[in-house]
Amino acid sequence: YTPIPRPKGYRVSWHANPAVEPHHFGQSHPMKPFRLTLTKQLVMAYGMHHAMDLYMTRAATYEEMADFHNTDYLDFLKTIIPSDMQSSDQSDSLARFNFGDDCPVFDGLYNYASLYAGGTIDAARKLCNNQSDIAINWSGGLHHAKKAEASGFCYVNDIVLGILQLLRHHPRVMYIDIDVHHGDGVEQAFWSTDRVLTVSFHKYDKDNFFPGTGALDSNGPAHPLNPGAHHALNVPLNDGIEDDDYIALFKEIIGSCVSTYQPGAIVLQCGADSLGCDRLGCFSLNVQAHGACVAYTKTFGIPLLVVGGGGYTPRNVSRAWAHETSILVDAANIIDPNIPDAVTFRNHFGPDYSLFPPLSDMRRIENKNSRAYLASLVRTIKEKLRYIQG
Numbered sequence: 001y002t003p004i005p006r007p008k009g010y011r012v013s014w015h016a017n018p019a020v021e022p023h024h025f026g027q028s029h030p031m032k033p034f035r036l037t038l039t040k041q042l043v044m045a046y047g048m049h050h051a052m053d054l055y056m057t058r059a060a061t062y063e064e065m066a067d068f069h070n071t072d073y074l075d076f077l078k079t080i081i082p083s084d085m086q087s088s089d090q091s092d093s094l095a096r097f098n099f100g101d102d103c104p105v106f107d108g109l110y111n112y113a114s115l116y117a118g119g120t121i122d123a124a125r126k127l128c129n130n131q132s133d134i135a136i137n138w139s140g141g142l143h144h145a146k147k148a149e150a151s152g153f154c155y156v157n158d159i160v161l162g163i164l165q166l167l168r169h170h171p172r173v174m175y176i177d178i179d180v181h182h183g184d185g186v187e188q189a190f191w192s193t194d195r196v197l198t199v200s201f202h203k204y205d206k207d208n209f210f211p212g213t214g215a216l217d218s219n220g221p222a223h224p225l226n227p228g229a230h231h232a233l234n235v236p237l238n239d240g241i242e243d244d245d246y247i248a249l250f251k252e253i254i255g256s257c258v259s260t261y262q263p264g265a266i267v268l269q270c271g272a273d274s275l276g277c278d279r280l281g282c283f284s285l286n287v288q289a290h291g292a293c294v295a296y297t298k299t300f301g302i303p304l305l306v307v308g309g310g311g312y313t314p315r316n317v318s319r320a321w322a323h324e325t326s327i328l329v330d331a332a333n334i335i336d337p338n339i340p341d342a343v344t345f346r347n348h349f350g351p352d353y354s355l356f357p358p359l360s361d362m363r364r365i366e367n368k369n370s371r372a373y374l375a376s377l378v379r380t381i382k383e384k385l386r387y388i389q390g
């Protein structure tokens with residue numbers, strides 16, 4: 001490969017620890033940390049690691065995680081071992097903290113959770129210290145974890161911990177979430193403050209799609225004394241949304257939010273389960289459209305923390321995150337759309353060996369989002385923005 005040069009005029013930092021990658025949620029569980037290995041292999045095969053400052057992240061400390069999480073919960077997370085899943089004297093705690101099929105106890109769980117959280121905290125601190133302009137942690141983005149509860153494959157809410165770091169330096173932080181699921185944990189953590197504006201795009205079907213929250217008119221407790229009222233925005237979508245509609249919707253909504261709220265930093269959760277062909281998702285986006293949201297967010301020139309999230313078809317998750325890394329280092333138009341011969345695990349990318357396979361055509365899903373519906377979403381959200389001040 002030829003090394004990708006550093007971008008001109010700004011710095012990008014990459015935060016990772018390879019010790020996250022070998023963790024296993026268990027047989028048949030959709031969450032596969034191996035997608036991080038694949039992503040890193042692609043990024044390196046393209047020579048993009050030369051364009052960034054690379055940081056090996058450390059595990060978040062117990063005290064750092066206690067900035068958000070209850071110590072009861074952290075104590076449990078720290079001591080629980082896989083054989084406790086069957087033990088009757090742990091069944092109350094397991095139920096209380098919402099462990100089970102979605103959030104199993106696996107070997108090295110505390111290590112896994114504290115490592116991905118450490119990456120996001122470190123990334124946020126680099127932005128605060130002005131040592132980076134765009135900081136990336138693809139192992140983070142676990143947006144469902146609650147103060148005292150695991151949820152939806154998430155144990156520690158690294159995003160909340162990263163935002164808490166950013167709030168030490170910035171009066172206002174904006175959170176954008178393009179995972180196909182609602183970013184409920186982040187929304188809930190900040191819904192009593194006007195210092196964080198959360199915006200999640202997701203599939204919404206109250207009774208049939210996890211987590212069942214994130215309706216258009218769910219904007220945080222509307223108590224007159226709650227400063228956080230109106231500072232949670234939700235963009236509920238139906239199955240099958242396609243590239244051009246999604247990009248237009250994202251630009252309209254995010255453009256209005258940024259110009260109204262004027263955040264000092266942005267956190268972008270890039271869950272790749274919003275791609276077409278995802279094992280759990282139901283949208284029809286191609287890698288380019290997912291990337292277009294990242295590219296648009298970058299145009300504001302505001303300090304940017306980029307995290308991963310969901311994504312259950314590892315070959316496509318790694319395609320999207322490698323492409324998005326290339327966008328962030330300003331190399332999207334110089335890298336070869338054909339996956340390099342030298343990439344480790346290249347067999348995962350066959351038979352096309354392309355960074356941009358036609359995901360939207362490979363599993364047709366009827367688009368249940370009419371133009372009229374999308375236009376009404378934009379109109380309603382712009383009305384909601386009238387309550388918000390920058």
Ligand code: TV7
Pocket residue numbers: 027028029030101102141142143144151152153154179181182209210271273280309310311
């Ligand atoms: C951020 N969907 C996380 C998204 C979390 C989604 C769910 C599964 C699932 C779990 C498995 C499994 C699965 C094929 C899919 C109501 C239930 C139904 C557990 C079987 N296969 C993110 C969470 C969601 C676990 N949960 O946003 C082990 O699908 O819908 C639910 C809840 C109860 C529990 N059962 C599923 O992307 C990272 N879970 C196979 C084995």
Ligand code: CA
Pocket residue numbers: 177178179180181182183200201202
């Ligand atoms: Ca989302």
Ligand code: ZN
Pocket residue numbers: 179180181271273309310311
């Ligand atoms: Zn998801």
